[in-house]
Amino acid sequence: MTAYERITIGDSIAFGAHRFTAEEIKRFAVAYDPQPFHTDEAAAAQSHFGALCASGWHTSAVMMRLFVKYFASEIERTKARGEPAPQLGPSPGFDDLKWLKPVYAGDEIAFSGTIVAKRESRSRPGWGIVSIETTGINQKGEPVFAYTGHVFAAIAAKT
Amino acid sequence: MTAYERITIGDSIAFGAHRFTAEEIKRFAVAYDPQPFHTDEAAAAQSHFGALCASGWHTSAVMMRLFVKYFASEIERTKARGEPAPQLGPSPGFDDLKWLKPVYAGDEIAFSGTIVAKRESRSRPGWGIVSIETTGINQKGEPVFAYTGHVFAAIAAKT
Numbered sequence: 001m002t003a004y005e006r007i008t009i010g011d012s013i014a015f016g017a018h019r020f021t022a023e024e025i026k027r028f029a030v031a032y033d034p035q036p037f038h039t040d041e042a043a044a045a046q047s048h049f050g051a052l053c054a055s056g057w058h059t060s061a062v063m064m065r066l067f068v069k070y071f072a073s074e075i076e077r078t079k080a081r082g083e084p085a086p087q088l089g090p091s092p093g094f095d096d097l098k099w100l101k102p103v104y105a106g107d108e109i110a111f112s113g114t115i116v117a118k119r120e121s122r123s124r125p126g127w128g129i130v131s132i133e134t135t136g137i138n139q140k141g142e143p144v145f146a147y148t149g150h151v152f153a154a155i156a157a158k159t
Numbered sequence: 160m161t162a163y164e165r166i167t168i169g170d171s172i173a174f175g176a177h178r179f180t181a182e183e184i185k186r187f188a189v190a191y192d193p194q195p196f197h198t199d200e201a202a203a204a205q206s207h208f209g210a211l212c213a214s215g216w217h218t219s220a221v222m223m224r225l226f227v228k229y230f231a232s233e234i235e236r237t238k239a240r241g242e243p244a245p246q247l248g249p250s251p252g253f254d255d256l257k258w259l260k261p262v263y264a265g266d267e268i269a270f271s272g273t274i275v276a277k278r279e280s281r282s283r284p285g286w287g288i289v290s291i292e293t294t295g296i297n298q299k300g301e302p303v304f305a306y307t308g309h310v311f312a313a314i315a316a317k318t
Contacts, residue, residue, distance in 0.1 A: 031220075031224070032220035032221070032223055032224045033220070033223050033224065033227060034224070034227055035227055048248055048249065049249070055223070056250060056252075057216070057219055057220045057223050060216055060219070061190075061191035061192070061214075061216045061220065062191065064191055064192045064214070064216050065190070065191045065192065065193070068192060068193055068194055069193075089207055090207065090208070090258070090261070091215060091258060092257065092258060093215075093255065093256045093257035093258050093259075093306075094255075094256055095254065095255055096252065096253075096254055096255070097252045097253055097256065098251065098252035099249070099250060099251060099252050100252075102249070147252075
């Protein structure tokens with residue numbers, strides 16, 4: 001069975017969790033999204049958010065880091081079992097990203113994904129496209145982030 | 160006329176351009192998307208991309224930075240004309256983000272947006288939702304990035 005064959009629709013994966021500190025929220029925002037409610041506690045308190053919160057792009061980037069880390073550990077686990085390791089290619093993009101609630105300083109967000117589709121690529125022989133419905137949930141159990149990503153996966157990945 | 164009334168469907172806005180250096184591509188990727196084709200020239204040369212290229216999340220974050228910078232300068236211009244300044248709220252998310260081609264080290268990407276929809280919010284009285292079809296084009300004229308973002312805008316923004 002190849003790594004691609006083992007990808008099963010309905011399977012869920014916990015990518016891991018991350019606690020967003022005020023310091024990193026501000027650092028990301030100064031570089032990429034310098035709006036006052038992401039860069040300054042006092043200005044954020046006066047804003048519609050009511051407190052310092054992360055740029056939605058920061059939340060997305062942290063989700064990606066946890067996904068990459070999960071995937072690297074999954075490669076190690078499959079190698080340890082002597083199975084062919086999965087191999088990912090580029091992502092063509094995604095659908096309907098939602099920032100459902102603010103991610104405030106101190107919030108811990110747990111990200112997970114469910115495989116919702118896989119199909120063989122017509123344009124790229126030897127590759128499939130896997131779709132993963134991904135969500136981020138805060139420490140109160142509230143969904144704060146959702147998107148469905150697509151990524152190329154090698155159909156006959158070599159170990 | 161309020162700032163919201165002046166938002167016209169079909170209007171296009173140039174957000175500005177950015178040249179992606181190898182150094183910043185690697186810095187972003189180490190922090191948020193540590194895949195070898197984003198962090199290491201030699202590994203990238205061996206990959207399906209063929210050369211070091213930016214994380215799609217990095218491209219997205221740079222787009223956001225240019226949009227925020229454009230919007231801050233637009234506020235200054237409207238104030239200088241004595242008109243009510245536009246006021247943005249949070250973004251609920253977006254549709255169909257596409258990474259159409261890799262953004263390689265040295266590429267210069269120009270981002271622009273076209274207003275494609277605006278409507279009054281039912282859930283948030285006093286606010287509208289403006290939809291902006293945004294694209295990134297490289298120095299060869301090739302589209303590399305596209306998405307349609309939605310953002311809350313105050314209907315009767317005060318100066």
